[in-house]
Each structure stands twice: as structure tokens, then as C-alpha cells.
Amino acid sequence: MSSTANKPVKTAIAGLGRAGWNIHGRAIKQRQEQGKRDFDVVAVIDPLDERLKEAEATFPGCKGFKDWKTFLKEKNGAEFIVIATQSVAHGPMSIDALKAGLHVMTEKPMAMSVKEADKMIAAAKKAKRILTIHQNRRTDPDVHHLLHIFKSGILGKVFMIKQYSSHFARRNDWQTLRKFGGGTLNNTCPHTIDQLLLLLESPVKDVWGDLQACVTAGNAEDHVKVLIRGKNGRVIDMEVTSAYAFGQPGWQVMGTLGSLRQEGDEFVIKHLDPKKLKKLKADPSMAVPDRKYGVIGGEQLEWQETRVKAKDPQFAVNFYDRLYDSIRNKKKLFITPESVREQLRVIEMARRGTKFV
Ligand SMILES: NC(=O)c1ccc[n+]([C@@H]2O[C@H](COP(=O)([O-])OP(=O)(O)OC[C@H]3O[C@@H](n4cnc5c(N)ncnc54)[C@H](O)[C@@H]3O)[C@@H](O)[C@H]2O)c1
CATH class of the missing domain: 3.40.50.720 (NAD(P)-binding Rossmann-like Domain)
Known part of the structure; x- marks a missing residue:
């Protein structure tokens, strides 16, 4: 010792x-x-x-x-x-x-x-x-809870995650100036992207970004939209803006057997039991019987709803x-540092093609 x-x-x-x-x-x-x-x-x-x-x-x-x-x-x-x-x-x-x-x-x-x-x-x-x-937000229990839910399979194959964070906030400190490394992509987004890269559960395949300067002083962006696609096909839709005066839902997740949405401090999960779903085969007939939509012959989905505490303390670090x-x-x-380097690579890719390179 x-x-x-x-x-x-x-x-x-x-x-x-x-x-x-x-x-x-x-x-x-x-x-x-x-x-x-x-x-x-x-x-x-x-x-x-x-x-x-x-x-x-x-x-x-x-x-x-x-x-x-x-x-x-x-x-x-x-x-x-x-x-x-x-x-x-x-x-x-x-x-x-x-x-x-x-x-x-x-x-x-x-x-x-x-x-x-x-x-x-x-x-x-x-x-x-x-x-x-x-990267203190990597300890957020809601993120680790989401990973736990993904692994449980209740949502089926998760293919889309949305994370929107919005407020209408004017500011004029050094964080609005690029020469000090200011701007939303360097300031707030390192937390968001860090969490989203965990939830992507895959190496990053491609990134698209739109950055705008809307309501703050200085010359740095205050509105960020980023789409990230993983090599596993999962897509992240992220928005962090200082220029939208309404709140937006927290986490939203789409899977092939269900959907998850954050409501206040709860995750609401609407899910289907795969054993109760009849196997569907596409019907190539030229005309749909009775001019109806949906599954030919009809189908009643048996939705189950589960509500859990988003920030379950068992996932706290x-x-x-x-x-x-x-x-x-x-x-x-x-x-x-290697894990955070990947976040910086995403940030660089999100800046490409914008005036905030
Ligand atoms: N992880 C988080 O949740 C979190 C929260 C806030 C800020 N931050 C980060 O922390 C950093 C600082 O942000 P802040 O909001 O605390 O800024 P701040 O302006 O409140 O504080 C900066 C401090 O650094 C001092 N300073 C300036 N130049 C210095 C130098 N060369 N040597 C020593 N001290 C110096 C200033 O006098 C001031 O006291 C930023 O990079 C920001 O992104 C992280």
C-alpha cells in the first residue's frame, strides 16, 4: 500500500x-x-x-x-x-x-x-x-435507467431517440464569444451528446448539424440541432436551443414493440407483447377489401402501459x-478521455457546413 x-x-x-x-x-x-x-x-x-x-x-x-x-x-x-x-x-x-x-x-x-x-x-x-x-451528467440516473429499459427488450429494437431541451434565454457573458470557446455546442451540448453517445450503443456513422445565433449577444451559436446515426442504424434527434419559449417533452424513444415518453419525473412506456402479435405478411392485392386501412381483416392491438420513476435512485452514481x-x-x-474524444468528433462533424466551424 x-x-x-x-x-x-x-x-x-x-x-x-x-x-x-x-x-x-x-x-x-x-x-x-x-x-x-x-x-x-x-x-x-x-x-x-x-x-x-x-x-x-x-x-x-x-x-x-x-x-x-x-x-x-x-x-x-x-x-x-x-x-x-x-x-x-x-x-x-x-x-x-x-x-x-x-x-x-x-x-x-x-x-x-x-x-x-x-x-x-x-x-x-x-x-x-x-x-x-x-462529464457529470454521465451520472444522471435517467440515462442509465433508459439503457436498462433498452436492454430489457420491452421496446423491441430501439431505432430513434429524441432529446429536446429548450428555453428562451438571453445572455451576454464570455460563453457567447467564440474566442473563449463559448456557444451552446461547446457549453450545454457536451452533456447532451455525452449522454446520447451512451444511448446510441454503437459507433457513430454520420452526423448532421444546424447551428444558429438567434437571441444571445456575441458571435457564438445559441441554437443547435444535431442528428446522429449509429452504425447500428439507431438515430438520435437532438435539439438544444436558447430560442424557444415553450418546454418540450424530455426523453422520447421509439422501438419496434413500443414507445417511451418522459412525462414529468416518470417514463411512460406503451408496449406490445410480441407473443400476442400475429405475424404479418404484406398482401400484394391491387384493391384493399372494404376500402379499409390498417391490417387486412382487422387487428386490435393490446397495449400495455408501464409507468416508472425516470431518475430511479438505483441507477445513481x-x-x-x-x-x-x-x-x-x-x-x-x-x-x-478517449470516450470524450468521441464527443468532440461529433461536435466537429456537427459544425461542418455551418458558419460556426
Ligand atoms: N459541468 C458543469 O455542469 C459546468 C457548469 C458550469 C460551467 N462549466 C464549465 O466550467 C468552465 C468555467 O465556466 P464558469 O461558468 O464557471 O465560468 P465563470 O466565468 O463563472 O468562472 C471563470 C473563473 O475563472 C477565472 N479565470 C479566468 N481566467 C483564469 C486563468 N487564466 N486562471 C485561473 N482562473 C481564471 C475567472 O476569474 C472566474 O473566476 C467552462 O468551461 C464551462 O463550460 C461546467
Whole structure:
């Protein structure tokens, strides 16, 4: 057993904003308040003095750094860093930190391109350090519940999944500017695409995307439509927009034996028992008897309806628990950089042919 086994992971956080402070600083603080001493914040990096002071006051022994290079030299004992700065900086800062001997978890988006992601993966291999990405929505229980439902066969062969997320939201922060890696495809869609690639259950065959800038300031897209087809023939229809003032149904799934739709916090599944379906053979007759539609001779489908809790807690995963196991107990990484590279490939394909390449 190594000398660090079971000791708190000495953590640095770069960028103390909405993600760095509100998500990561808070998660580590909450774990400590629950009596878990598995992560400790020993260093923070941010140009803003008041944010450094706030972190130093929250985590005893934590040292604030205004300058990235100074931190990389001193580290104050850090062995792991969370990078939660503007998206365009994730790649270069991850590589710097890996070279300085730190394990790295960068916020999404992992990188600005597949090429940059490859450099990060190579840097992690060379440094023999962990590189992971905060794809926290990969822990969402509804996604794992859907996978469980697909595997049960209740829907038959799943051939289409729709995921629409909409609101009408104006904004004008750096996330609306392409030079910082802003825009909906880099900001919200890394979560959505990450989940959808799990649900595709197949390598990606092709991708079509339409990006538009509609209601936000800046020069980045705020409306994203993407179609993804897997090599297994399954199609994903994804829409993430800041320019539609109505809500839309959550998950919708089509299968050859049934359909699933999210209603509030439930999945509603309408399904047929294949044993009760008579085998159909196409009838080539020129005229349809009695000018009727549907199955010739008539058929009454016996629909069954099942309602289940969408976010069933049995499918919940705790991100920081899994991370600790990878850093301290050498357990398989929950989010591998290679899996996120595939997401970046989809993002690049979705940009093709649009003005947001
Ligand atoms: N996983 C999630 O659910 C989630 C949620 C929010 C944001 N994010 C991601 O986190 C990243 C940060 O977004 P945000 O909303 O927290 O931004 P933010 O603007 O709220 O915070 C950015 C912070 O970084 C600091 N900063 C800027 N340049 C820096 C540098 N060179 N070194 C150190 N600190 C620097 C700023 O002073 C600020 O405190 C983005 O890439 C975003 O996509 C992820």
C-alpha cells in the first residue's frame, strides 16, 4: 500500500467561478461537512483577489495563486487539479498541469478540437497521470435507467431517440464569444451528446448539424440541432436551443414493440407483447377489401402501459466517489478521455457546413 492510500486527495482548483467554486469547491466542502476527508483543497488559482481570499478562508491551509506559472512551480502540495476556467483554456492548462505531475480533471468541453484532445491524451500517457473530464451528467440516473429499459427488450429494437431541451434565454457573458470557446455546442451540448453517445450503443456513422445565433449577444451559436446515426442504424434527434419559449417533452424513444415518453419525473412506456402479435405478411392485392386501412381483416392491438420513476435512485452514481477510487485505488476511470474524444468528433462533424466551424 502506498503512503498516500486513504489520505485526502490534495486538490487545486483553477478558476473560482460558477463551476470551480459553486460546483467543485461546494462539492468538496459538502463532503468534508459529511465527515468525508477524501478531498482537500490546498491551492486555488484565479486572477480575482476576493475569490482567492474566500477559498483560503473556506479551506484551512489552502493557498491562493493569481499566477498560473507560479502555481505550477509551487503547487502547495497539490497532486490533483480541477480546471474550471474559460473553455478555450482547458487544453493548454491541462497539458501544463500534467507536465507538472498533477492528475487532471478538466471541465467540459474537454478541448476545442479532436486534435487538441489527442495532445492532452498523449500528455497524460507521457506523464503517467490521470486525465478525466467533468462529464457529470454521465451520472444522471435517467440515462442509465433508459439503457436498462433498452436492454430489457420491452421496446423491441430501439431505432430513434429524441432529446429536446429548450428555453428562451438571453445572455451576454464570455460563453457567447467564440474566442473563449463559448456557444451552446461547446457549453450545454457536451452533456447532451455525452449522454446520447451512451444511448446510441454503437459507433457513430454520420452526423448532421444546424447551428444558429438567434437571441444571445456575441458571435457564438445559441441554437443547435444535431442528428446522429449509429452504425447500428439507431438515430438520435437532438435539439438544444436558447430560442424557444415553450418546454418540450424530455426523453422520447421509439422501438419496434413500443414507445417511451418522459412525462414529468416518470417514463411512460406503451408496449406490445410480441407473443400476442400475429405475424404479418404484406398482401400484394391491387384493391384493399372494404376500402379499409390498417391490417387486412382487422387487428386490435393490446397495449400495455408501464409507468416508472425516470431518475430511479438505483441507477445513481456519485462522481467524486468514482474519482477518488480512480486516483487512490487505481479503479478504472469512470470518464475516460478517449470516450470524450468521441464527443468532440461529433461536435466537429456537427459544425461542418455551418458558419460556426
Ligand atoms: N459541468 C458543469 O455542469 C459546468 C457548469 C458550469 C460551467 N462549466 C464549465 O466550467 C468552465 C468555467 O465556466 P464558469 O461558468 O464557471 O465560468 P465563470 O466565468 O463563472 O468562472 C471563470 C473563473 O475563472 C477565472 N479565470 C479566468 N481566467 C483564469 C486563468 N487564466 N486562471 C485561473 N482562473 C481564471 C475567472 O476569474 C472566474 O473566476 C467552462 O468551461 C464551462 O463550460 C461546467
